[in-house]
Amino acid sequence: MIKPIKGFSKLSKQAKIEWLLSQYTQDAESSLEMLSGYWHNKQEVQKLHDEFIENTISNYYMPFGVAPNFLINGKMYAIPMAIEESSVVAAASKAANFWLDRGGFQAKVISTIKVGHVHFIWEGHNTDALQQVFDTHRERFFANSEDITKNMRARGGGVLDIQLVDKTALEQGYYQLEARFETCDSMGANFINSCLESFAHTWLSIAQENAEVLENTPVQVVMSILSNFTPECLVRAEVRCKIDEINEGSGIGNQEFVDKFRRAIRIASVEPYRAVTHNKGIMNGIDAVVIATGNDFRATEACAHAYAAKEGRYSSLTHAAVEGDEFVFWIELPLSLGSVGGITSLHPMVKFAHELLGYPGAQELMLITAVAGLAQNFSAVRSLITSGIQKGHMKMHLLNILNQLEATDEEKVQIVEYFKDKVVSFSAAVEAFTQLRGGHALNQVASSGSSHGGTTSTH
Ligand code: MEV
Numbered sequence: 001m002i003k004p005i006k007g008f009s010k011l012s013k014q015a016k017i018e019w020l021l022s023q024y025t026q027d028a029e030s031s032l033e034m035l036s037g038y039w040h041n042k043q044e045v046q047k048l049h050d051e052f053i054e055n056t057i058s059n060y061y062m063p064f065g066v067a068p069n070f071l072i073n074g075k076m077y078a079i080p081m082a083i084e085e086s087s088v089v090a091a092a093s094k095a096a097n098f099w100l101d102r103g104g105f106q107a108k109v110i111s112t113i114k115v116g117h118v119h120f121i122w123e124g125h126n127t128d129a130l131q132q133v134f135d136t137h138r139e140r141f142f143a144n145s146e147d148i149t150k151n152m153r154a155r156g157g158g159v160l161d162i163q164l165v166d167k168t169a170l171e172q173g174y175y176q177l178e179a180r181f182e183t184c185d186s187m188g189a190n191f192i193n194s195c196l197e198s199f200a201h202t203w204l205s206i207a208q209e210n211a212e213v214l215e216n217t218p219v220q221v222v223m224s225i226l227s228n229f230t231p232e233c234l235v236r237a238e239v240r241c242k243i244d245e246i247n248e249g250s251g252i253g254n255q256e257f258v259d260k261f262r263r264a265i266r267i268a269s270v271e272p273y274r275a276v277t278h279n280k281g282i283m284n285g286i287d288a289v290v291i292a293t294g295n296d297f298r299a300t301e302a303c304a305h306a307y308a309a310k311e312g313r314y315s316s317l318t319h320a321a322v323e324g325d326e327f328v329f330w331i332e333l334p335l336s337l338g339s340v341g342g343i344t345s346l347h348p349m350v351k352f353a354h355e356l357l358g359y360p361g362a363q364e365l366m367l368i369t370a371v372a373g374l375a376q377n378f379s380a381v382r383s384l385i386t387s388g389i390q391k392g393h394m395k396m397h398l399l400n401i402l403n404q405l406e407a408t409d410e411e412k413v414q415i416v417e418y419f420k421d422k423v424v425s426f427s428a429a430v431e432a433f434t435q436l437r438g439g440h441a442l443n444q445v446a447s448s449g450s451s452h453g454g455t456t457s458t459h
Pocket residue numbers: 085277278279280281282284380381384389458
């Protein structure tokens with residue numbers, strides 16, 4: 001068994017790598033060659049990456065693609081997307097082109113409020129007394145956090161509101177200070193958490209000063225933290241066109257397409273197994289933009305799924321309807337994003353993504369990101385109800401399979417050409433490759449018959 005190591009984070013990068021490779025890898029030399037191959041050749045850029053997190057030993061590359069031709073509120077965008085899944089950028093681009101010819105996407109920010117809580121326990125009996133103490137001293141929360149909120153207030157944001165919330169029906173003695181924030185162009189996590197920690201201190205002081213009124217029962221702060229559930233930080237994006245202009249090219253009639261599309265959305269609205277996959281497809285687009293623009297995709301994910309379940313059953317984030325002679329398809333979801341702060345001004349690729357988008361503010365970024373999610377879902381559902389998903393997906397995945405088989409560039413060109421009018425599957429690709437090599441020369445991956453072969457795929 002490997003002995004635990006003390007003080008790992010204090011070691012130099014080189015010492016960390018040496019220890020790690022000697023303990024956990026078979027061939028330290030080739031592992032080092034691989035790891036160092038991913039180091040940035042500019043020292044200052046590598047240093048940035050080293051300092052983003054603790055114990056950095058190398059960088060993890062992801063493809064950074066771009067989906068052009070997105071017309072959003074009359075403005076053209078090439079949307080940057082960081083994602084490893086083969087077909088996502090292609091699907092986004094396809095939807096962008098489809099809707100470009102039909103008026104593009106319309107999007108609007110509905111609200112931008114974020115929330116955080118001081119979770120505390122007070123086991124006294126007279127909740128009215130607690131409320132009165134809170135009301136009497138409420139202004140002190142604002143006053144004591146003035147230093148923290150000064151810059152944000154200068155930018156037009158700050159603390160909007162603080163309330164005492166009785167949660168004792170959920171947990172004995174459980175109350176919250178619930179605060180609402182406007183964080184302008186920043187995602188605002190650090191700002192919100194700093195404010196909340198200040199509110200907690202202020203609340204403890206107020207409680208101590210009013211001990212008698214509070215039945216000599218202490219306020220015990222459990223934690224002070226923002227909520228990543230931001231149902232009041234909402235964005236809506238939609239597309240619409242005349243039903244007889246759908247003309248989507250797969251051979252099914254316009255009305256049949258619209259009916260089937262709406263049916264697919266209704267199924268995702270009422271059936272959680274389908275809804276999860278449906279929303280996962282939406283998040284393919286959203287996460288890719290969120291990552292490319294240096295935002296927190298874990299927060300975005302958690303929030304989107306909580307919102308999808310807001311009615312008590314997990315449901316679709318997109319909706320479709322017919323209004324008169326028009327087909328309308330829209331998404332509404334909370335997106336808490338920042339265009340300043342975090343790594344937005346540090347990571348060179350993130351900076352480039354913001355430049356590509358014309359340095360949008362947080363609200364414009366919400367619009368773009370919601371559109372990417374809607375576009376992704378449109379492409380997925382369109383394929384699902386017409387050709388099936390595998391045709392397009394496997395076509396994009398073909399190069400991954402060929403890379404696993406260690407095909408040469410020339411072989412790749414020939415096999416891609418061969419599959420132009422055929423459905424790709426792993427076994428069909430192996431077969432074509434085998435034929436090309438004269439019926440042999442299969443490597444380990446192919447001969448193991450793996451359908452995944454080391455690349456994780458959702459299909
Ligand atoms: C694959 O990553 C996403 C899809 O499964 C989404 C969907 O089924 O709607 C294609």
